[in-house]
Amino acid sequence: MTISKDMIAAYADGELEGEALRLVEAALAADPALRAEVDAHRALKARLCAHFAPIAETPVPEGLIRAVKGGAEVVDFATVARKPARPAPMRFAWFGPALAASLVVALVGYGVSQRSGNDYAVGDLAAALDHQLVATQPTGAPVRILLSFRGGKGQFCRGFSSALQAGVACRDGRGWKLVKRIGGGSAETGEYRQAGSADAEVLSAIQDIAQGPALDAQGERNAMGASWRTE
Amino acid sequence: MDETGGPGRFIRERAKKLSAQQSNGFEDGLLALLPRMRRFAAGLARNLPEADDLCQMTIERALRSRAQWQAGTRIDSWMYRIMRNIWIDEGRAKTRRMQTFVDADAGSGVGMSGGQEERAELTDIDRALAKLPDEQREAVLLVMVEGYSYKEAAGIAGCPVGTLNSRLVRGRDALMGLLGETG
Numbered sequence: 282m283t284i285s286k287d288m289i290a291a292y293a294d295g296e297l298e299g300e301a302l303r304l305v306e307a308a309l310a311a312d313p314a315l316r317a318e319v320d321a322h323r324a325l326k327a328r329l330c331a332h333f334a335p336i337a338e339t340p341v342p343e344g345l346i347r348a349v350k351g352g353a354e355v356v357d358f359a360t361v362a363r364k365p366a367r368p369a370p371m372r373f374a375w376f377g378p379a380l381a382a383s384l385v386v387a388l389v390g391y392g393v394s395q396r397s398g399n400d401y402a403v404g405d406l407a408a409a410l411d412h413q414l415v416a417t418q419p420t421g422a423p424v425r426i427l428l429s430f431r432g433g434k435g436q437f438c439r440g441f442s443s444a445l446q447a448g449v450a451c452r453d454g455r456g457w458k459l460v461k462r463i464g465g466g467s468a469e470t471g472e473y474r475q476a477g478s479a480d481a482e483v484l485s486a487i488q489d490i491a492q493g494p495a496l497d498a499q500g501e502r503n504a505m506g507a508s509w510r511t512e
Numbered sequence: 513m514d515e516t517g518g519p520g521r522f523i524r525e526r527a528k529k530l531s532a533q534q535s536n537g538f539e540d541g542l543l544a545l546l547p548r549m550r551r552f553a554a555g556l557a558r559n560l561p562e563a564d565d566l567c568q569m570t571i572e573r574a575l576r577s578r579a580q581w582q583a584g585t586r587i588d589s590w591m592y593r594i595m596r597n598i599w600i601d602e603g604r605a606k607t608r609r610m611q612t613f614v615d616a617d618a619g620s621g622v623g624m625s626g627g628q629e630e631r632a633e634l635t636d637i638d639r640a641l642a643k644l645p646d647e648q649r650e651a652v653l654l655v656m657v658e659g660y661s662y663k664e665a666a667g668i669a670g671c672p673v674g675t676l677n678s679r680l681v682r683g684r685d686a687l688m689g690l691l692g693e694t695g
Contacts, residue, residue, distance in 0.1 A: 291662075334551075336560070339547075342564060345546055348572065350543075
């Protein structure tokens with residue numbers, strides 16, 4: 282078969298493998314003209330790289346470094362400024378990056394089941410409380426688990442936040458008892474709610490309920506492994 | 513429960529530490545990437561001051577969207593994608609503003625960092641690159657200078673691999689012609 286110019290280029294770029302690679306190598310061994318093509322590709326690449334290399338080797342301007350370092354703070358302050366003048370500035374020390382850009386989108390129709398059960402989580406919320414780990418939950422999860430910890434009786438509790446409601450649920454013999462609920466019903470009006478303010482309320486509620494430190498990733502995994510039961 | 517030394521403080525300290533770790537990982541990632549970002553920006557923007565403006569805008573947008581970056585995924589291709597999107601948007605606006613009175617050939621100057629004797633050749637490369645359509649130039653830079661695979665480069669440019677490949681082929685052929693590297 283004939284070797285196309287594209288294949289030579291792909292070979293020079295290190296993109297070939299398997300059969301195609303063997304074909305080109307065989308053709309190159311037999312044809313000096315093809316080898317010259319590969320050399321031309323490599324020479325061009327070397328020229329381009331040499332051209333741009335000095336830029337990556339020069340010190341980065343101070344202004345750009347400041348933009349990275351200072352920018353993070355500016356973003357957080359801006360987020361604070363947009364929030365209602367609520368208490369608890371400490372919430373940003375807690376969860377700054379996670380909260381800063383999190384805007385919870387109300388998902389119409391999601392989680393309606395929660396409202397039927399009054400004191401216990403059901404449906405998607407119960408499922409998230411049972412199966413979602415802080416460390417591995419996806420960024421856009423409909424229910425976000427904020428933190429897991431032990432409550433006054435040593436039982437496992439978890440702070441959560443979703444488009445519909447936020448709060449704290451603690452595990453008992455019946456299931457996840459909602460010990461603190463914040464917000465709710467925003468899906469009915471189709472409003473967008475900024476996650477941060479409710480999250481901050483949840484976090485300060487946790488401070489009142491928690492007995493001991495928050496669970497780390499391993500602690501959460503263990504607790505989930507035991508189905509959140511404490512005997 | 514003890515009011516001041518209670519669990520609240522434990523949790524707060526722990527969460528603070530976690531959040532600081534995440535934040536530092538992100539910031540450190542950005543800082544480490546800056547030299548490469550400038551190199552890519554210089555190829556796109558055609559001169560260093562413009563390249564640094566592009567870097568600045570990229571950093572700002574990245575910090576605003578940092579929640580979209582998933583820890584554990586590659587921060588470099590994420591940043592490159594942000595940068596090329598800004599560059600495409602800005603480029604369209606700028607082209608509309610500038611087209612009438614600036615010749616495309618006028619933009620050269622990346623080679624300012626080289627030695628005097630290299631300058632002529634460096635300027636040739638700048639001129640040749642400036643003649644390529646934006647998308648071809650981008651493909652050439654991503655693969656030949658930044659060393660991305662076709663697939664990674666396509667991910668950054670937001671196009672299918674086949675499209676990236678044909679932009680690269682056309683861009684590279686044009687460069688070879690302009691620079692006198694015949695295949």
